[in-house]
Amino acid sequence: MxxxxxxxxxxxxxxxxxxxxxxxxxxxxxxxxxxxxxxxxxxxxxxxxxxxxxxxxxxxxxxxxxxxxxxxxxxxxxxxxxxxxxxxxxxxxxxxxxxxxxxxxxxxxxxxLTFNKRDTLSVLKPYGVPMAKSVYVNKGDNISMEFKNSLSMQIGYPCFVKPNRAGSSFGVSKVYKEGDLEQAIDLAFKEDSEVLIESFLSGTEVSVGVYNFGDGIKVLPVCEIVPDGDFFSLDAKYSGKSQEIVPARISQVQTDEVQQLTSAIYDLLNLKGIARIDFIFHEGKPHFVEVNTNPGLSKESIIPRQFKAAGIALSDAFDKAIQFSIKKI
Structure with missing residues (x-):
């Protein structure tokens, strides 16, 4: 052949x-x-x-x-x-x-759609997917005292400030007080002209790999993320300054719930191939954070660890991804 x-x-x-x-x-x-x-x-x-x-x-x-x-x-x-x-x-x-x-x-x-955090949240919200409260800022908007007061009422502190269309935690800040808000927004604007401000969700952070190679949606073992710091920052992700535990130290009920939600979101968004969806268990329930349609695959990344925990060789997974892409044409 x-x-x-x-x-x-x-x-x-x-x-x-x-x-x-x-x-x-x-x-x-x-x-x-x-x-x-x-x-x-x-x-x-x-x-x-x-x-x-x-x-x-x-x-x-x-x-x-x-x-x-x-x-x-x-x-x-x-x-x-x-x-x-x-x-x-x-x-x-x-x-x-x-x-x-x-x-x-x-x-x-x-x-x-999924690269735009704001639009993804808008699509999933009517389906009852739990998520943080959020507001949006575009470059050029006036960050007035009225805006800050409204933000404090709607979102509160601490909060997260993120570029709307960027990944790997570039430009992301955790903001504890109003005085640090504008600096965080300016940092996010270095990555994108649109910024997302989200309420802080306390709880266990998990990431779930999911894929479909033509024989149905399959969900990988859940990864628990324990950052060495306030949140899963860029440095924590790629410098080994975090623990990524597979399988996650959560109950079987929580595992089933977040895996079912992962599969449902993958289906709702009509995704394909390998994706990774992140959640925070806030007040016992998985809250959607974001979806990565081209998740990291380096040795420090989560997806390779999840395939290993599932007993699936990366060579087999990548081969099936290629074969499925060819069949789709």
């Missing part, structure tokens, strides 16, 4: 590009070289490149092919490991769909 050419997409245009490169390396290492010709493809602001033996070859954006030593390489599927724009917000998905190349993430609309 002829081997299929698979492009592993990594990088991106935002702050998360280095994390994405690590995720891409995990996929590159795990895919079966006897079954696939695997190509490392960097999607960066400065250009799109296929990297072979340290050399960069330009991607032809007219058909997403690459010329290497007089040979034109086309791809059967793309394994999408990009965190942030353009690989997690729908732009790359729409482009690949237009030219007829499958990719392993959800489709462009679902990607755009």
């Amino acid at each position: 002829q081997k299929k050419n698979i492009a592993v997409l990594m990088g991106g245009y935002g702050s998360e590009y280095e994390i994405s490169l690590n995720s891409g390396d995990t996929v590159m290492s795990a895919l079966d070289s006897k079954k696939y010709n695997v190509y490392e493809v960097h999607i960066l602001k400065e250009g799109w490149f296929c990297v072979v033996d340290g050399y960069k070859y330009d991607i032809d954006k007219s058909d997403f092919s690459v010329g290497i030593n007089t040979e034109k390489i086309s791809f059967s599927s793309c394994y999408n490991t990009i965190h942030g724009t353009p690989g997690e917000d729908g732009k790359l998905q729409a482009y690949l769909e237009l030219i007829g190349i499958p990719q392993t993430s959800c489709a462009f609309y679902e990607s755009a």
Whole structure:
């Protein structure tokens, strides 16, 4: 059987590009070289490149092919490991769909929707999904005393200030008092022109992997997150300054509840491939925090640990993701 050419997409245009490169390396290492010709493809602001033996070859954006030593390489599927724009917000998905190349993430609309925290909350709220109280700020809005007083009444302190369209905790702050609010908003604006301010939810934080490779929605073992600090910050996520315990130290009733809610949200949002959904058990109930449609896959990341706990090899999971993407076209 002829081997299929698979492009592993990594990088991106935002702050998360280095994390994405690590995720891409995990996929590159795990895919079966006897079954696939695997190509490392960097999607960066400065250009799109296929990297072979340290050399960069330009991607032809007219058909997403690459010329290497007089040979034109086309791809059967793309394994999408990009965190942030353009690989997690729908732009790359729409482009690949237009030219007829499958990719392993959800489709462009679902990607755009879930990348926008505000819009995701708006979709899930009518279905009764528990979540924090929230307000929104756009760049240029007047952070007046009236706004601060209203925020104090609606949200209270402490609260979280987040970029609306960013991941990996870039630009996220926990704010304890009114005097620190504007500085936190300015930090978030460095990542996005829209900012989400959410009420603080006290309780156990968990993250749940979920996937569908064509044979139904499957939920992975729950991961409990114990940050070494106030919250699961960027530093805590990628510098080992947190405990990520799989399976989570919660009751079987809580495990069943959060896994069922994870499956329901995955279904409601019409997701595809591997995703990760985060919750906080506030007052005993799982409250939705956010969904990651291209979750981290590096050795420090949660999804690989959850697959291991489920007894599923990453090579098998990634292979099924690719095969399902090809069948969907």
